[in-house]
Amino acid sequence: xxxxxxxxxxxxxxxxxEQPRAYHHGDLRNGLLExxxxxxxxxxxxxxxxxxxxxxxxxxxxxxxxxxxxxxxxLVELGVEGFQELRQYIVExxxxxxxxxxxxxNIGAAYMRFVAKRPAVARLMFGxxxxxxxxxxxxxxxxxxxxxxxxxxLHDTNLGLAVWSAVHGLAMLVLENVIDLxxxxxxxxxxxxxxxxxxxxxxxxKRD
Numbered sequence: 447x448x449x450x451x452x453x454x455x456x457x458x459x460x461x462x463x464e465q466p467r468a469y470h471h472g473d474l475r476n477g478l479l480e481x482x483x484x485x486x487x488x489x490x491x492x493x494x495x496x497x498x499x500x501x502x503x504x505x506x507x508x509x510x511x512x513x514x515x516x517x518x519x520x521l522v523e524l525g526v527e528g529f530q531e532l533r534q535y536i537v538e539x540x541x542x543x544x545x546x547x548x549x550x551x552n553i554g555a556a557y558m559r560f561v562a563k564r565p566a567v568a569r570l571m572f573g574x575x576x577x578x579x580x581x582x583x584x585x586x587x588x589x590x591x592x593x594x595x596x597x598x599x600l601h602d603t604n605l606g607l608a609v610w611s612a613v614h615g616l617a618m619l620v621l622e623n624v625i626d627l628x629x630x631x632x633x634x635x636x637x638x639x640x641x642x643x644x645x646x647x648x649x650x651x652k653r654d
């Protein structure tokens with residue numbers, strides 16, 4: 447990437463070099479993760495290399511290896527962070543009291559808000575880019591926490607699993623452009639309201 451820019455002060459073109467954004471001293475790990483998140487969402491998973499992360503963070507190419515021994519370790523950390531953020535969305539949604547159908551709709555909408563905000567992270571969390579999940583207990587625990595949180599919010603483990611399966615399946619179908627809930631024309635921000643409507647229809651029973 448060429449960071450050269452030109453100014454025209456005094457009528458003459460003067461070459462300047464844009465300095466890469468530096469991380470806060472002593473906070474290299476978070477600086478690298480922030481750089482990785484930006485690359486993942488702004489570009490693609492293929493663009494997310496340790497060298498690219500170092501360049502984005504403004505550090506040497508060797509610096510990422512102080513915290514991430516390899517590319518997979520970096521992806522795992524991003525996946526864990528994603529699950530933890532998603533869990534917080536669900537926790538907040540579960541605070542809203544009301545009939546069961548309302549709680550289901552709120553949780554589904556919150557799930558979709560996360561997916562709409564972090565589509566590339568969502569793909570990473572559940573995709574084939576992390577084939578060795580059993581080798582990373584923290585990743586498995588973070589994923590399990592999603593199902594546990596939904597089940598706890600609905601006071602029913604089986605219902606929680608059904609809701610998670612429904613909203614997650616919907617999210618993945620949308621992200622892969624298999625179905626269109628309006629996102630092709632209007633963008634991913636429409637997903638929470640669409641998911642809420644669909645989940646109300648699916649789970650509206652006499653349970654309330």
